[in-house]
Amino acid sequence: MEIVINGKPHEAVNGLSLAQAVALMTKAETGVAAAVNGDVIRRAVWEATPLSDGDEVEVLTAVQGG
Amino acid sequence: MDDPLLIAGEAFSSRLIMGTGGAPSLDVLGRALAASGTELTTVAMRRVDPTAAGSVLELLKDRGIRVLPNTAGCFTAMEAVRVAKLAREALGTTWVKLEVIADERTLLPDPLELLTAAEQLVADDFTVLPYTNDDPVLARRLEQAGCAAVMPLGSPIGSGLGIRNPHNIELIIESAGVPVILDAGIGTASDAAIAMELGCAAVLLATSVTRARSPELMAEAMRLAVSGGRLAYLAGRVPRRKFALASSPPVE
Numbered sequence: 001m002e003i004v005i006n007g008k009p010h011e012a013v014n015g016l017s018l019a020q021a022v023a024l025m026t027k028a029e030t031g032v033a034a035a036v037n038g039d040v041i042r043r044a045v046w047e048a049t050p051l052s053d054g055d056e057v058e059v060l061t062a063v064q065g066g
Numbered sequence: 067m068d069d070p071l072l073i074a075g076e077a078f079s080s081r082l083i084m085g086t087g088g089a090p091s092l093d094v095l096g097r098a099l100a101a102s103g104t105e106l107t108t109v110a111m112r113r114v115d116p117t118a119a120g121s122v123l124e125l126l127k128d129r130g131i132r133v134l135p136n137t138a139g140c141f142t143a144m145e146a147v148r149v150a151k152l153a154r155e156a157l158g159t160t161w162v163k164l165e166v167i168a169d170e171r172t173l174l175p176d177p178l179e180l181l182t183a184a185e186q187l188v189a190d191d192f193t194v195l196p197y198t199n200d201d202p203v204l205a206r207r208l209e210q211a212g213c214a215a216v217m218p219l220g221s222p223i224g225s226g227l228g229i230r231n232p233h234n235i236e237l238i239i240e241s242a243g244v245p246v247i248l249d250a251g252i253g254t255a256s257d258a259a260i261a262m263e264l265g266c267a268a269v270l271l272a273t274s275v276t277r278a279r280s281p282e283l284m285a286e287a288m289r290l291a292v293s294g295g296r297l298a299y300l301a302g303r304v305p306r307r308k309f310a311l312a313s314s315p316p317v318e
Contacts, residue, residue, distance in 0.1 A: 007113070065108065
């Protein structure tokens, strides 16, 4: 299946979890948040959140600003 | 702690809130933050960059500075609420500097979207610190919506034009029951001092420090200006007079 992470397409195995998708982008244990198709998903349930073909994943962190 | 800044029941000894945007490096930023004495500092939420070296979060953690996520770059209430929720997840804080801008050229707040976002975030138990226009009516509406502070601009973000409408800032302060924090437009130390002399509870600034020739030195200048302005406000300025008032006794 194909998913989109932070705007870029990724070929992924079926049933890839959100936790695994986030791990493709960052190894940080804290300071990271994720949304799937616009819905914010709590970190506690990332492992238990399987992704589907076409899902759009956003992985965000804090940067300098404001 | 003498004369603390109180926001939503939390006390801060520094009345200078810093932003982190615009610094040429994390090292320069770290030294500027230390010189500023700030205890509360804003960050933005963006897509992770797998190649990024160092992190502003680690810097703030190392220095014991509390993080205040913003919703910079959001044009609608819906976007801003989503970013606030992402920030709450990522950073474990319910505090948010709410920014909902109308256009890229002025970066002025969109008042209708701002108020809508504030209402939704307050209903979701966020502690909302809105970046707002210097409009006393909008400030009152934001306070009535349950915001923990109101943060009117002195002039547009990054413009360094200072406080263009001090009268409006005074009107906001006179009727506000929550802290009024002057946010945006500070160009140099005197602007920060004026904000505090007007009665602002705190000043929030970034560009004037991070893009100064010497960020560390300007951060110290801002720390002193905020303290000086606060003391002058507490001391009470003398009235302005049309004619002279001799400060030496008359000659006999």
